[in-house]
Amino acid sequence: MPSDPFSDILKFTNAETLVTGGFTAGGPWAIRFPVPKTIKFFAVVKGSCWVDIDGEPKPMLFEAGDVGLLSARRSFVLSSALDVPAVDAMSLFSGAGRSTAQLGDGDDFAHIGGHVLLDPVSGRLLADVLPPWIHIGAASLQASTIRWILDQLVNERASTEPGARLACEQLAQLLFIQILRAHLKTAALMPPGWLRALSHPRLAPALRLMHGDPTRSWHLDELASACAMSRTTFAFHFRTISGAAPLTYLAGWRMHLAERALREETTPVAVIARSLGYTSESAFSNAFKRMTGSSPRACRDAARSQSGLNRTNREAEEITSL
Numbered sequence: 001m002p003s004d005p006f007s008d009i010l011k012f013t014n015a016e017t018l019v020t021g022g023f024t025a026g027g028p029w030a031i032r033f034p035v036p037k038t039i040k041f042f043a044v045v046k047g048s049c050w051v052d053i054d055g056e057p058k059p060m061l062f063e064a065g066d067v068g069l070l071s072a073r074r075s076f077v078l079s080s081a082l083d084v085p086a087v088d089a090m091s092l093f094s095g096a097g098r099s100t101a102q103l104g105d106g107d108d109f110a111h112i113g114g115h116v117l118l119d120p121v122s123g124r125l126l127a128d129v130l131p132p133w134i135h136i137g138a139a140s141l142q143a144s145t146i147r148w149i150l151d152q153l154v155n156e157r158a159s160t161e162p163g164a165r166l167a168c169e170q171l172a173q174l175l176f177i178q179i180l181r182a183h184l185k186t187a188a189l190m191p192p193g194w195l196r197a198l199s200h201p202r203l204a205p206a207l208r209l210m211h212g213d214p215t216r217s218w219h220l221d222e223l224a225s226a227c228a229m230s231r232t233t234f235a236f237h238f239r240t241i242s243g244a245a246p247l248t249y250l251a252g253w254r255m256h257l258a259e260r261a262l263r264e265e266t267t268p269v270a271v272i273a274r275s276l277g278y279t280s281e282s283a284f285s286n287a288f289k290r291m292t293g294s295s296p297r298a299c300r301d302a303a304r305s306q307s308g309l310n311r312t313n314r315e316a317e318e319i320t321s322l
Contacts (some may be wrong), residue, residue, distance in 0.1 A: 043111070145178055153168060
């Protein structure tokens with residue numbers, strides 16, 4: 001298969017989508033959800049509801065098949081009508097292992113929701129370019145695929161078939177990808193950045209080349225030729241859309257790969273340098289410090305310290321829970 005920069009970045013950020021629950025409702029109802037600690041998604045499977053997000057200018061009506069993705073730290077209310085007093089979601093879903101709830105007779109409305117988990121460090125690459133809020137309507141061109149995924153999710157969550165839990169995990173991941181795809185196709189104007197560049201068909205050939213072989217010393221002429229543009233036109237369009245010059249983008253992607261290797265592996269710095277196309281450890285170290293603000297060894301030491309702190313905290317939590 002050809003190189004796929006979008007898949008590269010989703011894998012790099014360790015994006016993991018989890019369906020965490022849902023509820024059904026009938027009659028008047030309203031639920032206030034707290035500020036999420038992670039990216040949150042929810043979808044209307046049956047009926048309709050009002051979605052009122054703190055900071056948004058006005059509530060939105062969600063119909064069956066509509067999906068929302070909330071990356072901002074904002075609380076929100078789902079309701080059958082805007083004048084219904086809201087109950088607190090924490091009290092509604094409290095209880096060991098409880099992930100579903102029913103309000104009223106549960107006949108009018110059905111909802112499913114979950115979270116997208118990202119690596120605390122590399123996940124910023126994705127989290128920082130997402131808009132606060134994405135709404136994909138059931139009437140959009142991409143809605144038929146999303147609707148199929150939602151139907152399958154509902155069926156698998158209710159199923160006792162072998163592998164149902166894994167099927168839910170895979171479907172949830174596919175749902176997240178489809179939401180982002182739909183956003184790339186429907187967003188009016190995204191700010192300059194890699195996400196906007198990925199949605200630009202004229203730049204796609206150059207991005208595939210750079211992600212397909214980031215260790216190669218690509219020349220501007222080669223990348224421009226792949227996009228059927230002159231060198232000057234390509235450089236201008238790439239900078240305007242991605243927010244960085246082509247070779248600066250390539251260097252940045254190399255540094256992201258290096259940072260992950262330093263955090264997660266014990267590979268010597270000199271070996272990492274060679275694997276990313278640098279002729280010497282010093283050349284790599286200088287480039288890494290210039291672009292990240294710290295040396296490779298300082299980055300690795302900080303990651304080890306954080307890992308030790310996280311392990312200590314987990315052990316303390318286990319002891320106090322006994």
